[in-house]
Amino acid sequence: MMKKTVLIFMIATGIMSCGDKKSTEASSQSSPADDNFNYVVEQFADLQILRYQVPGFDELNLQQKELIYYLNQAASEGRDILFDQNGKYNLAIRRTLEAVYLNYKGDTASTDYKNFVVYLKRVWFSNGIHHHYATDKFQPGFSKEFFTNAVKSIDASMLPLKDGQTPDELLSIITPVMFDPKIDAKRVNQTEGQDLIVSSASNYYSGVTQAEAEKFYAEMKNPSDSTPVSYGLNSRLVKENGKIVEKIWKSGSLYGSAIDKIIGWLQKAESVAENDQQKKVIATLIKFYQTGDLKDFDEYSILWVKDDSRVDFINGFIETYGDPLGMKAGWEAMVNFKNLEATKRTETISANAQWFEDHSPVDVRFKKEKVKGVSAKVITATMLAGDCYPSTPIGINLPNSNWIRAHHGSKSVTIENITEAYDKAAQGNGFAEEFYWSDKEIKLIKDYGFLTDNMHTDLHECLGHGSGKLLPGTDPDALKAYGATIEEARADLFGLYYVADPKMVELGLLPNDSAYRAEYYKYMTNGLMTQLCRIEPGKQVEEAHMRNRGLIANWVLEKGAPDNVAEFKQRDGKTFVVVNDYAKLRELFGKLLAEIQRIKSEGDYNAAKTLVENYGVKVDPKLHAEVLQRYQKLNIAPYKGFINPVYEVVTDKNGKITDIKVSYSEGYAEQMLRYSKDHSWLPTWNN
Numbered sequence: 001m002m003k004k005t006v007l008i009f010m011i012a013t014g015i016m017s018c019g020d021k022k023s024t025e026a027s028s029q030s031s032p033a034d035d036n037f038n039y040v041v042e043q044f045a046d047l048q049i050l051r052y053q054v055p056g057f058d059e060l061n062l063q064q065k066e067l068i069y070y071l072n073q074a075a076s077e078g079r080d081i082l083f084d085q086n087g088k089y090n091l092a093i094r095r096t097l098e099a100v101y102l103n104y105k106g107d108t109a110s111t112d113y114k115n116f117v118v119y120l121k122r123v124w125f126s127n128g129i130h131h132h133y134a135t136d137k138f139q140p141g142f143s144k145e146f147f148t149n150a151v152k153s154i155d156a157s158m159l160p161l162k163d164g165q166t167p168d169e170l171l172s173i174i175t176p177v178m179f180d181p182k183i184d185a186k187r188v189n190q191t192e193g194q195d196l197i198v199s200s201a202s203n204y205y206s207g208v209t210q211a212e213a214e215k216f217y218a219e220m221k222n223p224s225d226s227t228p229v230s231y232g233l234n235s236r237l238v239k240e241n242g243k244i245v246e247k248i249w250k251s252g253s254l255y256g257s258a259i260d261k262i263i264g265w266l267q268k269a270e271s272v273a274e275n276d277q278q279k280k281v282i283a284t285l286i287k288f289y290q291t292g293d294l295k296d297f298d299e300y301s302i303l304w305v306k307d308d309s310r311v312d313f314i315n316g317f318i319e320t321y322g323d324p325l326g327m328k329a330g331w332e333a334m335v336n337f338k339n340l341e342a343t344k345r346t347e348t349i350s351a352n353a354q355w356f357e358d359h360s361p362v363d364v365r366f367k368k369e370k371v372k373g374v375s376a377k378v379i380t381a382t383m384l385a386g387d388c389y390p391s392t393p394i395g396i397n398l399p400n401s402n403w404i405r406a407h408h409g410s411k412s413v414t415i416e417n418i419t420e421a422y423d424k425a426a427q428g429n430g431f432a433e434e435f436y437w438s439d440k441e442i443k444l445i446k447d448y449g450f451l452t453d454n455m456h457t458d459l460h461e462c463l464g465h466g467s468g469k470l471l472p473g474t475d476p477d478a479l480k481a482y483g484a485t486i487e488e489a490r491a492d493l494f495g496l497y498y499v500a501d502p503k504m505v506e507l508g509l510l511p512n513d514s515a516y517r518a519e520y521y522k523y524m525t526n527g528l529m530t531q532l533c534r535i536e537p538g539k540q541v542e543e544a545h546m547r548n549r550g551l552i553a554n555w556v557l558e559k560g561a562p563d564n565v566a567e568f569k570q571r572d573g574k575t576f577v578v579v580n581d582y583a584k585l586r587e588l589f590g591k592l593l594a595e596i597q598r599i600k601s602e603g604d605y606n607a608a609k610t611l612v613e614n615y616g617v618k619v620d621p622k623l624h625a626e627v628l629q630r631y632q633k634l635n636i637a638p639y640k641g642f643i644n645p646v647y648e649v650v651t652d653k654n655g656k657i658t659d660i661k662v663s664y665s666e667g668y669a670e671q672m673l674r675y676s677k678d679h680s681w682l683p684t685w686n687n
């Protein structure tokens with residue numbers, strides 16, 4: 001169950017960082033991705049920059065392309081908002097760094113300068129001076145002296161100085177913020193017992209304590225309101241003359257200069273909307289940006305959930321992970337269109353939900369008489385922005401408002417051109433050659449890994465979580481701390497069992513009856529071995545998805561031992577996983593699925609605890625050390641992000657748009673500098 005963007009994003013950064021989740025071969029698309037495409041742009045610090053393709057864009061009609069272009073532009077205009085939300089000096093720092101980068105005449109071969117460039121690239125990546133994922137401040141790898149001299153060496157008119165400010169005064173403000181590890185150490189502090197607002201560097205509150213903020217919103221809320229707005233979502237909370245007030249992010253107020261640009265492009269988009277529903281969605285979002293009224297945002301969200309047009313987008317204040325109190329939302333945007341071919345896949349699975357439920361290996365007492373599959377659409381992203389850029393989710397499930405989800409449903413999407421880029425970029429990184437047993441397994445995964453992995457995810461999401469039922473009287477929380485792991489194992493096993501079913505070939509979802517082996521081999525290698533690369537030495541497995549994978553792989557390894565279903569083998573002092581009997585492996589997955597469903601349906605806490613503790617938590621220290629050492633040698637960056645394609649308008653001699661062209665040649669720094677030049681609307685100071 002992936003409720004919010006960030007969960008999926010964590011899976012993306014986590015799993016992908018090991019290069020172990022996704023592999024080869026796209027599913028059929030209307031215009032196939034170019035195989036010679038260069039996905040990897042560059043690598044620095046702990047980051048790898050990738051680019052993605054937009055297959056199918058050329059087949060859209062002109063109106064859809066134009067709509068996408070305007071929405072892309074709207075997405076590009078809000079970048080500064082997130083920088084300012086992430087820290088009040090981020091814009092001043094970014095603009096100073098960029099001024100030096102563009103105008104520095106000193107020695108660019110020096111270590112200080114090279115580290116300065118890495119720092120600027122990291123600031124671009126994180127939309128600020130804190131790590132995008134860990135949220136702690138990263139330290140410059142160059143000296144204060146170098147920085148001071150570099151800033152003072154360039155023409156002062158290039159610097160983001162406020163009226164009357166000298167370069168020295170600018171430096172006296174930003175240098176401590178950049179260099180002193182004690183100042184603004186963490187963007188989002190979640191440490192129990194501290195004032196989470198005062199100790200967090202994010203710019204969502206100013207001059208107020210956590211207690212004051214909590215009191216302010218507690219008084220605003222009405223407990224009997226069954227359709228509450230998302231209080232505090234679109235404002236900074238500040239103390240002015242001793243009084244606490246919200247500064248709303250809207251046209252004519254805070255961030256208004258960027259928001260007005262967004263509105264301008266949204267108005268153009270509205271004029272070429274595909275249909276009336278979509279027109280209403282865009283118009284209501286514009287209204288919300290103008291009024292800042294959260295009731296307008298709810299109205300927009302409800303319209304958005306119901307809009308099933310080909311082109312779709314997110315643009316606004318959405319996810320609240322950057323606020324330690326989880327109320328205020330970072331600005332983000334993503335534009336996309338539905339991948340019709342791939343969406344058929346999820347629709348087919350959902351349409352057959354009852355067949356899968358009826359034929360599953362679980363006890364009939366635990367089956368649903370009537371089951372409904374969730375239909376997740378598969379999309380192709382055309383533009384990533386704000387909190388989706390460059391670090392990107394691979395799936396999204398919105399809106400976040402609980403009552404809207406309950407009354408009106410939610411939209412669940414997987415972004416396949418992004419997962420495909422992750423997958424393609426991981427090819428040739430040496431992971432498969434290092435960790436897979438032989439050429440046979442490497443080829444198997446190259447041929448079918450991407451396809452069967454997507455299929456497994458679809459089965460997990462569309463059917464797995466929704467299958468089965470609790471016995472009457474079973475407390476849904478009976479499994480307590482083991483509940484999440486058991487639930488993920490249940491969904492994973494449902495997917496593993498069915499990805500090997502002849503029904504998949506019959507429904508046209510898989511090309512033949514042995515393709516599933518790619519997913520089985522990858523799953524076993526990951527669960528038994530390679531996922532350990534994300535665990536620090538001496539630690540055990542904590543995260544629920546990882547525990548679930550370890551549990552499943554270790555359990556079937558042990559239970560299959562008498563028949564030698566799968567085993568560890570050694571070669572040249574290295575450990576490998578080998579699967580000897582795929583059919584028996586499937587039987588074991590079915591057996592474990594039946595047991596896990598029983599545990600869930602009956603609320604058997606002790607059985608859950610025993611399974612998770614025995615198979616999902618423990619780490620073999622020797623194997624762990626070996627995996628870490630082998631992984632480190634591959635020099636794979638733990639975090640990835642994406643730059644966007646460039647969209648160019650083609651017009652006839654009367655200025656009428658005749659086409660939109662996509663190109664992929666822009667570099668990372670080039671793109672960041674272009675955005676800073678063309679899409680930067682907020683003042684440096686006093687936002």
Ligand code: ZN
Nearest residue numbers: 001002488491
């Ligand atoms: Zn799940």
